[in-house]
Structure formats: structure tokens, C-alpha cells
Amino acid sequence: METSTNALGPVDYDTAQHAGYARGRALSAAAIQHYMQVFADRLPSRRPLVGVDLGAGVGRFTPALAETFGGPVYGVEPSGRMRAVAEAEATHPRVRYLAGEGARMPLPDAQADFLLMFLSFHHFPDQRAAVTEIARVVKPGGRVLLRSTFKERVPNHWWRAYFPRSQAVEEAMFPSVAEARALFEAGGFTTVELVEQEIPFEGDLAEAVARLKLRAVSVFEHMTEAELQEGFEALDAALAAGTLEPRPTTGDVLVFSRASGAFG
Numbered sequence: 001m002e003t004s005t006n007a008l009g010p011v012d013y014d015t016a017q018h019a020g021y022a023r024g025r026a027l028s029a030a031a032i033q034h035y036m037q038v039f040a041d042r043l044p045s046r047r048p049l050v051g052v053d054l055g056a057g058v059g060r061f062t063p064a065l066a067e068t069f070g071g072p073v074y075g076v077e078p079s080g081r082m083r084a085v086a087e088a089e090a091t092h093p094r095v096r097y098l099a100g101e102g103a104r105m106p107l108p109d110a111q112a113d114f115l116l117m118f119l120s121f122h123h124f125p126d127q128r129a130a131v132t133e134i135a136r137v138v139k140p141g142g143r144v145l146l147r148s149t150f151k152e153r154v155p156n157h158w159w160r161a162y163f164p165r166s167q168a169v170e171e172a173m174f175p176s177v178a179e180a181r182a183l184f185e186a187g188g189f190t191t192v193e194l195v196e197q198e199i200p201f202e203g204d205l206a207e208a209v210a211r212l213k214l215r216a217v218s219v220f221e222h223m224t225e226a227e228l229q230e231g232f233e234a235l236d237a238a239l240a241a242g243t244l245e246p247r248p249t250t251g252d253v254l255v256f257s258r259a260s261g262a263f264g
């Protein structure tokens, strides 16, 4: 069984999360394209670029990365079941999914022009070892795109008020910007930019509630069944009363550059 850990303990992607993840966390084509533009603005304009999607999950972004940047793109994912969904449902001729994890990627040295971690880094049990491994796999001058929440910048999600303890749980789950920078800078990277984005609320509220009930949000794994039930009941009541409000959220991407010449 593959698990991952953070300060609050592991989130199990092999027995629970893989089942609802693709539907629960589905993104529109427009949202995927928005991210591709954010990444393209921070990567060299030449094509093709070789990419790694580390903690690729069910491959939400991996085919779009290959399409946008030319590839090949390697989706490295430790959970066999998440990978199986990706291999069945997120195929692309220039994408390969590989069994591996942050601290152990089955890739040669200096392979990647860019490496994306999209809401995966906070799960890594040994982040220092992962940064060393990332420095090995990324080419000198290559870029790391760390899409993460940071503890002092936890987003005010549209559902936040219904799960009040989720804020504190997220603060415990994620590093601060300074902590993430310190880790990467000690590992031979320079910080390029913190990209702060506003993410519009997409689609229908009832659909959003139904998707949230699939619990494909790792913060829920650290809350009690009673807290979740109470929150979902209150959400249903607000939806029925028409008092539930859609609200944009925020999402950060910390961009690093692999120093030329570091690590030989």
C-alpha cells in the first residue's frame, strides 16, 4: 500500500482517494489552459521541453503539459492505483507514467527542462531528500514549478465556513513560503518568483457540492467523520436555502531555477 505523509500523518491514495479523485477534482479545459499559460510564462519559449509531473496523481495536467511543451513528459506517481487511473484515462503519445516518488525518480541525471509539483510536495515524507533528487533530475538552468498552498496564505475556499477546523488543519499541512524557499535554496535552487493567482469559481454550485462530497480534498482526510457530516449537512441546507455563495479562491506557484553548475 502506498501512502504519503505530512505533519498530520499519511493520506492514503491507494485505498480511498484514487476512486473519487478524477471526478472530485476535475478541472475544466479552460482552467487547465489557464495553468498552461501560467507555466509557459515562466518557462523558456523553445520547444520541445522535457517535463516531469512529480506526484502526477491521475494525470490531471500531464497530457496538457506534453501538448503545450512538446514533451516527453514523465508522470512520476507512487500510488499504483492513481497511476492506473492515469494510464487508462489521461493518455498522450508523449506521456509516460512511472512508478517512483520525490526522493526516487526512475530518470537519468539532468533530464528535465521543468518539473511540476501540483499539490503534491506537502505529501512527501522526506522533502529534503526529494529536493536533492529533483536537483539531480532537473537540468542546470531548468525550472521547478511548485503549485502549493502555503501556511500563511491558506485560501478562503467557498466551502471554508462549513468546515471551520479545516483552516487550522491546512495551516499544519503546508510549509510557509520561507520554509519552502529555504529547502530549495539549500538544495541548489534560486527562487525566481511567487506567482499569486486568483482562481474563479467555476460551474454550478450544486455540482460543486456534489463534487466536494467525493472528499477528494486531502484536508478532509485529517478531519473527523462527525465534522465532515456536519459540514455537508450545513452545505446542503445552505444550497437549498439559496444562501450558498460562490467565491473565487487563490492559488500560489513558487518558481525555482536550478543553479547552473551546482551538483556537477
Ligand SMILES: C[S@@+](CC[C@H](N)C(=O)[O-])C[C@H]1O[C@@H](n2cnc3c(N)ncnc32)[C@H](O)[C@@H]1O
Residues within 6 Å of the ligand: 003, 004, 005, 013, 025, 054, 055, 056, 057, 058, 059, 060, 061, 076, 077, 078, 079, 082, 100, 101, 102, 103, 117, 118, 119, 120, 121, 123, 124, 125, 218
Ligand atoms: C493531491 S494529489 C495531486 C495529484 C496531481 N498533481 C493533481 O494535481 O491532480 C497528491 C499526489 O501526490 C502523490 N504523492 C504522495 N507522496 C508522494 C511522494 N513522496 N512523491 C511523489 N508523489 C507523491 C500522491 O500519491 C497523490 O497522487
